[in-house]
Amino acid sequence: MKQISLFVVLVATLLISGCNCKPQECPASALDVIMSRTSIRNFTGDPVSKEQLEVLLKAGMAAPTAMNVQPWRFVVVTDKDKIAEVFGAGPRSGMFTTAGAVIVVCGQTTMMMRPFGQPDAPETEVPNKFWFEDCSAAAENILLAATAEGLGAVWTAGYPAEERIAPIAAALGIPAGVVPLCIIPVGIPAENPTPKDKWKPENIHWEQW
């Protein structure tokens, strides 16, 4: 009888202690976020906090840049009236007017450099041939960070479509030499589309084309 009660206590204790062992909740892995990111073009209209926007911008600024120039500049619009005024025209304006914020990813197209092999020479302003690649990497990081934060976002075209970027640059006071690469509305998703499967092994050439 005492052996049975000992056994019951043992099993009960195991069961109870087992119940306390909750599985830990993991945040989505980087690969999950990369594979599940998709363009969101409908938002609830709710605002996105400055803290969340700064998480996205930090992610953007963590991208690699040629010669560590960090050519990116960001204009972030959160004011609803201003979003409607600057981005609210055109057939697909709903993705802007329902967003909580719009991030304009810009690039400084020149950089300061010394002539090669002349460390004592003064720096001069030269074209940065790689600004659009660096800023594209930053934009992708912003989209991924938005996904990781449970926000939605979509990359909409800027450079080199002059007809798109000229009015935005004018409205936001973006100076000469700084070019809007892309315009990213960010918000609380009001849709849940399935990510496209774009895996095509035929786009890979092993060892030689």
Added chain:
Amino acid sequence: MKQISLFVVLVATLLISGCNCKPQECPASALDVIMSRTSIRNFTGDPVSKEQLEVLLKAGMAAPTAMNVQPWRFVVVTDKDKIAEVFGAGPRSGMFTTAGAVIVVCGQTTMMMRPFGQPDAPETEVPNKFWFEDCSAAAENILLAATAEGLGAVWTAGYPAEERIAPIAAALGIPAGVVPLCIIPVGIPAENPTPKDKWKPENIHWEQW
């Protein structure tokens, strides 16, 4: 005495069952990977498996592209002799010759399109103005996926530096109309540099430049 033995069994059982309740290991979150990614230029020389390379290429092909054109093409070189032959010249060739693989991220610079508003018209080949942005987003995804997989990688410049891309395109048989955007050596890291802190609030303009 029996109460004591019961108590001992109870405590022992709790301790033993507690030991089984290991904290679950979470993979690094997307934000952790974005913020900890850094350029790796020294590798052990060990190979990288085709399976791992395909994880990276899947991540690359998950990037967004303008009009869903998916202009990316990848040439992946894993043969050590070929890596040395194609990428082994120049002052910083060690990052290629110690790598397990080299991924050349290329872009198709044209696309097939119908004239706007003419769904029955035949498709014609037109320039794709956004190929280098799409391929840059793919390259960033590849770098992040490499970090997530415990591999190292670095974005090295291709387009628009003609002197860099012409010999690579020739050696790999990359056809006209396809341009190497960047060249990414991938391998097992032989260094562990601290990621740069590139957060600069002065690069953000709120509401207006």
